[in-house]
Amino acid sequence: MNDSDSNPMPSIEDVARVAMLSRLALDAEGLEAARGDLAAILRHVAAIRSLDVEGVEPLPRPQDTVNRLADDEPGPMLDRDVLLELAPRTEGPFIAVPKVLGEGGA
Amino acid sequence: MEHLNDASHPLQHESRRDDLVDRIATVRDGETTTVERLEGTLARIEAVDGALNAFHEVLSDDARRHAASIDRQLAEGRDPGPLAGAIVAVKDNLCTTEGRTTCSSRMLEHYRSPFEATVVERLRTAGATIIGKTNLDEFAMGSSSENCAWGPVRNPHGVDRVPGGSSGGSAAAVAADLADVALGSDTGGSIRQPAAFCGCVGFKPTYGRISRYGLVAFGSSLDQIGPIARSVRDASLLYEVMAGVDPNDATTSDLPVEPPLADGPIDLRGLRVGVPREHVSDRNHPGVTASFGATLDTLRSAGATIIDVDLPLTHHGISTYYVIAPAEASSNLARYDGIRYGHRAEARPGEGLEELYARTRGEGFGAEVRRRIMLGTYVLSAGYYDAYYTRALKVRRLIKQELDQVLSQCDVLLGPTTPSPAFRLDADLDPVSMYLNDVYTVNANIAGIPAISIPGGLAEDDGEALPTGLHLQAPAFAEPMLLRTAAAIEALVSG
Structure with missing residues (x-):
């Protein structure tokens, strides 16, 4: 990818890589449209790069709070059959997926 | 397209206060029943929702069963809860075990949730009847309710206008009286902006105040659930029912929930109202500027102290x-x-x-x-x-520090909710222009503070009179101050 300090105009290769990382299948037209959109938004977003943030701690959540921990006790769970019913494809008590090893194929 | 601004539209018959609090009182007093109220609402949906597209799914059968059960409990002298008689619509990114939960996305077109969102469960337990699931921008991403898998929502105040987004279906449903109140979610303004565009009250509580369990996640450090309502006291009632710690959402606060309006509307005399200079800029629509200026004059006359404040990081x-x-x-x-x-x-x-x-x-x-x-x-x-x-x-920390500092000089912040009233469906805004709709609302999410939009008078645009919103913000967990002030300003502006 381009160096982050350069003008925030992603190349078509950048956009194809982002689409791949996003697991989004886009055709050439879709990639070109995404490039234009990303460039316009990044131009706007780039304004924050002019602010002095030296010594400022990042704030990932608004209240600097941390998660409360639950007691380590078993509780009710959703039924396996209910969850399996949601799956687009099943085989017996399993969710069916394409092969991930070898030659592939659904 | 049939225009709804004619004598047959339900909006034309709304001159009473007639909010949820009034309506559920008529059920408790025996003047009417939950079933009668539900049937009336279902008939209105049948009549006008073809034009508005506010609902994805109307849960008639389940609602009828629930309404009958509420009436039965009342007849037997039992208390079905503080929301007995209430007809509530739910944004379709909140999980319900009845009906589908689609998020307005082809991705979840057939999805049926095996569990219920905590807020929905709490509403049902309090006696509310859930009437249906409302349309939204897909996965709550948008400011116009046009990014919808099954067609856009239209604004009851003018069907060629957007209702705002992403909770546009919820706001349109309340504005057209297709529900007493509705739930929305707000990640950058998605409750408050549509409430402003549709002439409703829209309330986003403090981050962590209401459980998000069962809300389909978008921006987890920003998302909050809240009501879209006909009055501040309605919003306050829904808030009281929904707020509080939930073991299923570890980000909920365990601070106790106080009844926000227990002490009534605040006395405006001497109240310090901060008005950010950046929120009253020349870039606002002239109708928004005019109606907001009139509100400030009214507030000054009522004895409030208006303080000009600076929020240079607004943009x-x-x-x-x-x-x-x-x-x-x-x-x-x-x-x-x-x-x-x-x-x-x-x-x-x-x-x-x-x-x-x-x-x-x-x-x-x-x-x-x-x-x-x-x-x-x-x-x-x-x-x-x-x-x-x-x-x-x-920068998020800087924005939060700036808001905290300014809120230490005044009791609440006040500005317009949006730079303009509802725009047209065919406005064809580019993404960045669309995003700028949220310029005044988004920092409340970034800082996690509570904020509310209440009706702020009408603005004229192309010969049409359209609602505007007044946006109030307060420090984190200061819901009582925020809602008491909003109730006082509501009474002043509507009176």
Whole structure:
């Protein structure tokens, strides 16, 4: 990818890589449209790069709070059959997926 | 297209206060029943929702069963709860075990949740009847309710206008009296902006005040659930029922929930109302400027002290938001891969898992959702993470510090909710112009503070009189101060 300090105009290769990382299948037209959109938004977003943030701690959540921990006790769970019913494809008590090893194929 | 601004439209018959609090009193007093109220509401939906498209699904059978049960309990002298008689609509990104939960996305077109959102459960337990699931921008990403898999929502105040977004269906339903109140979710203004465009009250509580368990996640450090209502006291009642700690959402606060309006509307005499200079800029629509100016004059006459304050980081809010929210969305939406639930692309011979994921997601998500996932992935990717994401989190702290500092000089902040009234469906705004709709609302999400939009008078645009919103913000967990002030201003402006 381009160096982050350069003008925030992603190349078509950048956009194809982002689409791949996003697991989004886009055709050439879709990639070109995404490039234009990303460039316009990044131009706007780039304004924050002019602010002095030296010594400022990042704030990932608004209240600097941390998660409360639950007691380590078993509780009710959703039924396996209910969850399996949601799956687009099943085989017996399993969710069916394409092969991930070898030659592939659904 | 049939225009709703005619004598037959339900809005034309609304001159009473006639809010939820009044309406449920008529059920308790025996003047009417929940079933009668429900049937009336279902008839109005049948009559006008073809034009508005506020609902994805009307849960008539379940609602009828529930309403009959409420009436039976009342007849037997039992107390079904503080919301007995209430007809409530729910944004379709909140999980309900009745009906589908689609998020207005092809990805979840057939999804039926095996569990119920905590807020929905609490409303039902309090006696509310859930009438249906409302339309929204896909996965709550949008400001116009046009990014919808099954057609846009239209504004009851003018059907060629957008209702705002992303909770546009909820706001349109309340404005057209297709529900007494509705639930929305607000990640950058998605409750308050549509409430302003549709002439309703829209309330986003403090981050952590209301459980998000069962809210389909978009931006987890920003999302909050809240009511869209006909009055501040209605919003306050819903808040009281929904707020409080939930073991299923570890981000909920365990601070006790006080009844916000227990002491009534605040006395405006001497109240310090901060008005950010950046929120009353020349860039606002002249109708918004005029109605907001009139409100300030009324407040001064009522004895409030108006203080001009500076929030110079206001316009950096949108930039900060459009790094943080897409980053969180790209992570949250990674779960939609076509394997365990939701849409799955047709299998192709020889295709592996990665290709299946990518085609499933390319087919299942609409354009705006794809755009934000890619933006989020970009700002989180190697070489850009520090320049965008880490920097945005640092600016977030600066924005929060700025708001905290200004809120220490006054009791509440007040400004217009949006720069303009509802725009036309065919406005065809580019993404950045669309995002700028949230310029005054987004920093409340960034800082996690409570904020509310209440009706602020009408603005004329192209010869049409359209609602505007007044936006109030208060420190974190200061809901009583916020709602008491909003109730006082509501009485002043509407009176």
